[in-house]
Amino acid sequence: MQLLDGKLVSAKIKEDIKQEAAAFLASTGRRPHLVAILVGNDGASETYVASKMRNCELVGFESTNIHYETHITEAELIAKIKELNADAGVDGLIVQLPLPAHIDPDRITEAIDYRKDVDGFHPVNLGRMQRNLPCFIPATPYGILLMLDHYGIDTTGMHAVVVGRSNIVGSPMSILLARNEKPGNCTVTLTHSRTKNIKEEVQRADIVVAAIGKKHFITADMVKEGAVVIDVGINREVSSETKSGYKLYGDVDFEHVAPKSSWITPVPGGVGLMTIIGLLKNTLEAAKGSVYLK
Ligand SMILES: Nc1nc(=O)c2c([nH]1)NC[C@@H]1CN(c3ccc(C(=O)N[C@@H](CCC(=O)O)C(=O)O)cc3)C=[N+]21
Numbered sequence: 001m002q003l004l005d006g007k008l009v010s011a012k013i014k015e016d017i018k019q020e021a022a023a024f025l026a027s028t029g030r031r032p033h034l035v036a037i038l039v040g041n042d043g044a045s046e047t048y049v050a051s052k053m054r055n056c057e058l059v060g061f062e063s064t065n066i067h068y069e070t071h072i073t074e075a076e077l078i079a080k081i082k083e084l085n086a087d088a089g090v091d092g093l094i095v096q097l098p099l100p101a102h103i104d105p106d107r108i109t110e111a112i113d114y115r116k117d118v119d120g121f122h123p124v125n126l127g128r129m130q131r132n133l134p135c136f137i138p139a140t141p142y143g144i145l146l147m148l149d150h151y152g153i154d155t156t157g158m159h160a161v162v163v164g165r166s167n168i169v170g171s172p173m174s175i176l177l178a179r180n181e182k183p184g185n186c187t188v189t190l191t192h193s194r195t196k197n198i199k200e201e202v203q204r205a206d207i208v209v210a211a212i213g214k215k216h217f218i219t220a221d222m223v224k225e226g227a228v229v230i231d232v233g234i235n236r237e238v239s240s241e242t243k244s245g246y247k248l249y250g251d252v253d254f255e256h257v258a259p260k261s262s263w264i265t266p267v268p269g270g271v272g273l274m275t276i277i278g279l280l281k282n283t284l285e286a287a288k289g290s291v292y293l294k
Pocket residue numbers: 047048051094095096097098119139140234248267268269270271272273275276
């Protein structure tokens with residue numbers, strides 16, 4: 001078993017991004033600028049957004065965090081998004097999910113200018129990704145691809161089994177792994193809560209992507225000897241053992257699955273850290289106009 005080390009890979013790529021940001025500043029006189037909108041007081045969301053902002057600072061980006069109370073209306077939020085769409089000083093714009101129940105996440109996603117959609121959630125980016133055209137790739141799948149690439153894992157011809165069909169991870173990951181790209185060129189099975197015999201499906205996988213949001217859902221008996229295991233789960237439980245007051249668990253029972261795997265990501269210290277890298281890279285590309293012309 002070898003570890004796919006998100007700490008190591010993210011630190012290395014962050015150095016590269018930092019240099020590119022410095023070059024961007026030298027040639028344009030400004031820094032790449034990410035704006036993150038957070039609605040409400042979800043503890044986990046606040047932690048993630050704070051981490052995104054901190055990482056922007058670390059690589060020399062400008063970052064703005066706009067925080068609204070839960071009761072903001074959908075119309076008010078869309079008005080703000082339109083203002084930021086029109087602001088030439090903003091390169092990337094994200095609205096942290098989940099949103100309160102009275103706000104439709106699809107309407108919010110479509111209100112964001114796809115040229116600033118560094119989350120890669122807009123239907124234009126989704127469609128372009130499926131067609132293998134230049135686009136913003138959702139941050140978590142992007143981070144996973146960067147991780148596989150860093151370790152030189154050639155997925156060509158592999159049978160990939162993605163567990164979970166969310167818009168932000170499972171669904172885009174299944175598209176990306178099937179593309180004629182490296183990493184990619186997999187035969188993909190997309191499984192979800194209605195899949196029959198999910199255990200048998202996962203057992204066929206040369207590479208498993210677990211993105212269901214259930215602690216230790218993937219157990220050792222489900223994993224083929226020598227499989228590559230990517231754990232996207234971030235399941236929080238209150239704990240008195242840690243300083244933060246909570247403990248994170250993946251969707252994979254790491255302790256028992258790791259000995260059977262060829263490569264595996266830990267939680268924490270795996271995909272989560274790479275997600276931030278995906279976001280930073282998209283923001284840099286947005287600023288440079290390398291995906292969509294400015
Ligand atoms: N519009 C939107 N874009 C997102 O990209 C988005 C979102 N909404 N909603 C929630 C998910 C989740 N997400 C994570 C980011 C970083 C870590 C991360 O840094 N994790 C660290 C530790 C985190 C901790 O200690 O709490 C790790 O896994 O080692 C995790 C999860 C982005 N998301």
